[in-house]
Amino acid sequence: MRTVPTLSTGVEVDIVSADVCDFEAVKEAVKSVGPIDVLVCNQGVFVAQEIVNQEMKDIRSMINVNFIGTVNLVKAALPGMKNRSDRKPVSIAFMSSQAGQVLRVFRVFLLSSMRHLWAFCVM
Secondary structure: OEEOOEOOOOOEOOEEOOOOOOHHHHHHHHHHHOOOOEEEEOOOOOOOOOHHHOOHHHHHHHHHHHHHHHHHHHHHHHHHHHOOOOOOOOEEEEOOOHHHHOOOHHHHHHHHHHHHHHHHHHO
16 A cells, blocks of 8 residues: 655655565565655564463564564665665664563563664664
């Protein structure tokens, strides 16, 4: 899904929706908008249960959406961002909730996926 709202400054913003866990879908979404100026990675999912009660599918979902989804976005967008013909500056923004900042028994997989993301960002 794609929408193009115009900000009060007159700048058009492409908003694209895709399953971040599906690299092919992410590549198609990136292709649909062309070279990206600013990529905002703000997807996230959290299942609030103790580890012993969490289903493996929920654990995989948290890691896939929170970490692999971000890697998919950056990997799909970065080549076009680096090769822009206009050579304007580009930005990648990573956003997350504060929930992963405090270790709690039921947040272990949220925290681990966010720490993977942190390591990915600083490289």
